[in-house]
Amino acid sequence: MEQHQQAPDRDVTEALCEKVRQAAADKTPLHIQGGGTKAFYGRSVEGVALSTREHRGITHYDPVELVITVRAGTPLAQFEAALDRQNQQLACEPPHFGSAATVGGMVATGLSGPRRPWAGAVRDFVLGTRLITWEGKSLRFGGEVMKNVAGYDLSRLMVGAQGTLGVITEVSFKVLPKPAAVHGLRLEMTIEAALERLAEWGRRPMPITAAAYHDGALHLRLEGGESSVAATASQLGGEALGNEFWQDLREHRLAFFDTGADGGDSRPLWRLSLPNNTPPLAIEGEVLYDWAGAQRWVRSDMNPTRLQEEIARAKGHPTCFTPGVAEPFMPLAPTVAKYHKRLKKRLDPHGIFNPGRLYAEL
Structure with a gap:
């Protein structure tokens, strides 16, 4: 069996671990950063910048086994180009939102593209991760095959956590052939x-x-x-x-997504996640339906609380993609919030990883 490997660009794991250890000792908040193309997504973070951009390279790629392992700072474009040369893809179509997008940012935000309902989300393609814990230790979770994912799947828990639970340094993915x-x-x-x-x-x-x-x-x-x-x-x-x-x-390049800065629509952009077959809702503003209607993009000046209440009645949840909104994510139910706080306390007891990125209390 032929294996294709690309020499890693650079491994700065130990330098990152040392910075985390120092932050934990000083109880200094860290603002974990990749390419910054999705910085608008979530609440702003106050802390010392911890960049993963230098930690880059494809460490292992076996096209026959449909598995690739990549460091977090690797440009997303480089990652996809390597797959493209083998006529393969990460089927969830993660958006870049800019040429500086990295693999770590893709996993941390967990955003998927148009194919997601039919192929799966980002977390469905994550087999394992290497993570720097609050103690400054580099630990491996999961593996490079599906059968290694057993028990509490911490790797997939990192998807969408936006760096609030640890520093992602490496990720193994399942990839698929491109369609004929x-x-x-x-x-x-x-x-x-x-x-x-x-x-x-x-x-x-x-x-x-x-x-x-x-x-x-x-x-x-x-x-x-x-x-x-x-x-x-x-x-x-x-x-x-x-x-x-x-x-x-x-990539949000359609005219619908143009902002006021370019003469487009300056109203806040909301992403609505809804159950399948949800009929049109009484939402003020312009709507673009994606994912067969399960994901809807809305340009609206509607009061955020009213909008959240309307979507909650439809058993969905909204997220604001426009910077400046105080709480871009829908408030958690008390029981859910309790478990989020427990998890944060367990994995980040000093609150040093991207504090407040998702919610003020986290």
Whole structure:
């Protein structure tokens, strides 16, 4: 079995461990940073900067086994380029939001792209992590195969924790082959008709891997075997849609996401996570439907509390993607908050890792 390895760029684990040990001894808060492309996501952090950018390199890649291990400071573009050369991908399509995006930032924020409902989220592709604990120790959790993930899965707990539980230094991922055929479609219809059809198609074996609704049309991406994709495209009809649409949706480059600075929409941008088949909601503002309607982007001046209450009634939760909002995440229920505090206290007793990034009390 041939294995492909790339010499690591640089290993600065010990330097990072020493900085954490010193911060723990002094009880000094640390602001863990990667490329900074997702700094807008979450609350601001006051602390001494701890950058992982120098800790970079692909330490192991076995395309046959569909496993790759990467240091946290590795540019996301470099990581994806290595996969692309082997005709493979990280199927959850994590957004970059800028050329400086790193693998560590991708894992810490846990954001996924248009394919997420059909392929899985970032955490579904994480096999193991190497983490610097509050004591300044570098520990390995999980492994490089699915069967090694047993018991309390601390590796996947790091996904979306935004660096509040430790410093991610290395991650092992499961990767997948790219599809043989890809075809995009644009179908004009109402949002009600689109949601109805998506619910129907979701019960059938159709090769849909992305579904978004905006500007009076349903946008679909079909991926899979050539015959399956061709047959489905012929059955559904509509206009051909290039892959650029999905790249622009993933990276928030569509006109919908333009900000006031460029003459676009200056209203706050909210991400709504909702149950499947949720009908249109009484939300003030412009809406872009993604993930077949389970994820919705909203440009709205609606009072944050009112918006959160409306989404809570629909059994969903909103997150603000625009900097400056005091509490971008929906408040936790008391019971859930209690467990979050216990976990934070257990893994970061001195509160040095990105304090307040998710919630003020954490």
